[in-house]
Amino acid sequence: MDNIAWGELPFGYFKTDYNVRSYYRDGKWGELEISSSETINIHMAATALHYGQEAFEGLKAFRGKDGQVRLFRWEENAKRMRSSAQGIMMAEVPDELFIKAVTTAIKLNERFIPPYGTGASLYVRPLLFGSGPQVGVKPATEYMFLVFVAPVGPYFKEGFKPVNIQLVRDYDRAAPLGTGHIKVGGNYAASMRPADRAHKEGYASVLFLDAKEKKYIDEAGPANFFGIKGNSYITPDSGTILPSITNMSLRQIAKDIGLNVELRHVAAEELGSFDEAGACGTAAIISPIGKIFDRSENKTYEYSTNGEPGPISKKLYETLKGIQLGEIEDKHQWNTILK
Numbered sequence: 001m002d003n004i005a006w007g008e009l010p011f012g013y014f015k016t017d018y019n020v021r022s023y024y025r026d027g028k029w030g031e032l033e034i035s036s037s038e039t040i041n042i043h044m045a046a047t048a049l050h051y052g053q054e055a056f057e058g059l060k061a062f063r064g065k066d067g068q069v070r071l072f073r074w075e076e077n078a079k080r081m082r083s084s085a086q087g088i089m090m091a092e093v094p095d096e097l098f099i100k101a102v103t104t105a106i107k108l109n110e111r112f113i114p115p116y117g118t119g120a121s122l123y124v125r126p127l128l129f130g131s132g133p134q135v136g137v138k139p140a141t142e143y144m145f146l147v148f149v150a151p152v153g154p155y156f157k158e159g160f161k162p163v164n165i166q167l168v169r170d171y172d173r174a175a176p177l178g179t180g181h182i183k184v185g186g187n188y189a190a191s192m193r194p195a196d197r198a199h200k201e202g203y204a205s206v207l208f209l210d211a212k213e214k215k216y217i218d219e220a221g222p223a224n225f226f227g228i229k230g231n232s233y234i235t236p237d238s239g240t241i242l243p244s245i246t247n248m249s250l251r252q253i254a255k256d257i258g259l260n261v262e263l264r265h266v267a268a269e270e271l272g273s274f275d276e277a278g279a280c281g282t283a284a285i286i287s288p289i290g291k292i293f294d295r296s297e298n299k300t301y302e303y304s305t306n307g308e309p310g311p312i313s314k315k316l317y318e319t320l321k322g323i324q325l326g327e328i329e330d331k332h333q334w335n336t337i338l339k
């Protein structure tokens with residue numbers, strides 16, 4: 001591809017050649033359509049626009065060391081998108097349609113898959129929303145599923161360098177029995193005001209507490225949280241966070257490399273006892289946390305004073321990346337090699 005500075009790509013929208021779409025009408029999904037348009041035609045009374053009937057996914061494809069293209073754990077994203085659809089009463093996308101759409105979008109945009117060794121990858125964004133009209137608050141009868149892709153670099157501009165995070169107590173991203181565990185747009189809308197404030201105050205992201213007791217760590221705006229204490233990988237068990245596929249993979253890798261894994265409530269006051277901390281997700285990969293500033297309590301927790309990630313975060317990161325790039329044996333069969 002001409003003139004893409006692969007090594008300098010930010011995490012963001014990037015125009016590619018094609019996207020794919022399918023419409024749910026009369027109780028069934030239609031044939032996959034290929035489009036070269038970046039826009040969609042949408043009914044002004046679509047439920048997505050008025051009542052937030054919308055969910056999305058994020059997964060990545062990597063050009064490996066051997067030149068092959070690997071898609072990471074797509075079955076988990078398909079499953080989570082079904083769970084999101086159930087949560088807000090949308091038509092579910094069957095696995096066959098999900099993977100066909102994802103692989104078609106990747107293949108049609110093959111020239112945008114970043115070369116091995118550049119640190120960049122192809123981000124795949126499936127989107128599902130209520131496209132049919134309603135004025136009363138009820139589910140649409142028509143849905144649209146689409147997939148676009150974008151070559152991306154690191155989510156946080158620091159890359160694999162410690163980022164500073166702000167713990168917020170005066171905003172919640174999700175209600176205790178609400179939609180925090182599914183990937184719907186409303187959760188992200190709710191996170192924007194505190195995230196913007198954190199950015200303006202010099203922080204890369206925010207860390208939310210559980211909305212009910214305001215006692216336990218929930219997650220960051222776009223990523224799960226983990227802490228390392230001695231030989232343990234500790235990460236919040238919460239019904240109001242997105243079950244991160246990256247975190248699930250890191251828990252397995254942690255076990256594989258001999259760490260103890262603790263999936264449990266993590267009290268905010270425990271932050272002071274961690275040796276390392278990080279944010280993890282498809283976009284964030286592992287973003288080591290340098291320090292956490294508890295804004296309301298005016299307290300700072302520090303994990304990296306030399307600007308470098310801790311040794312365990314580094315090992316986890318290298319193992320995950322190694323598997324995704326075909327450098328390390330994929331013993332749990334997480335990758336699908338695209339032909």
Ligand code: PLP
Nearest residue numbers: 222223224242244245246281282
């Ligand atoms: N938490 C939130 C709120 C997210 O948006 C994401 C990104 O998808 C994650 C966690 C990480 O999830 P995953 O590792 O499946 O990308």
Ligand code: COI
Nearest residue numbers: 058059222281282283284
């Ligand atoms: C992801 O990691 O895929 C995300 O969805 C994070 C963010 C861009 C919302």
